[in-house]
Amino acid sequence: MINWTHATNLTIIIILYMTVLVNGFACKNPSLVQADDFYFDGLRMRGNTSNAVGSKVSLVTVEQVPGLNTLGISMARVDYEPGGLNPPHVHSRATELFTVLEGTIEVGFVTSNPENRFITKVLQKGDVFVFPFRLVHFQRNIGNTNALAISTLSSQNPGIVTIANAVFGSKPDISTDVLAKAFQTSNEVIENLQFKF
């Protein structure tokens, strides 16, 4: 016969020793929480834009700030050199509210099938734009000076899927034939893209 008192005690002990994961991250014991769990100093400096696209997204998610866990919000500092592009991407778990702090930035997103409408706008300093949940979007600095923006995202762990990297840079590669057919182009063009990514 089961001794329910022992069974209940055992359950409590198991729960105490289990790590509770929320959206992939462990919840910290509240009595062990420190001010530094809610703090991040990594946005003081300009992000390094010396890369193929000329932009840098510096995220502040639950990964950088454990105190964000379960709170449904995160942010990013985005730096762009002139011509710099934050390339087409989606956030698997977030809508994004984008604010220009410096420069002139062209933004756009594409609505879902079958319309695939391209919604685009040129933003000036102080302007705000919304990229709805899971839609493909980008930003490009069209000014002659560096640009700076702040994004807020409606998840502590928004996820980023950069389209070109996912399609042409997957590990292992998606079969060249599949991509050639999907993009209605030759295997050679696809192999070139796969080589780049």
Ligand code: GLV
């Ligand atoms: C970040 O993901 C951004 O689009 O600004």
Ligand code: MN
């Ligand atoms: Mn984004």
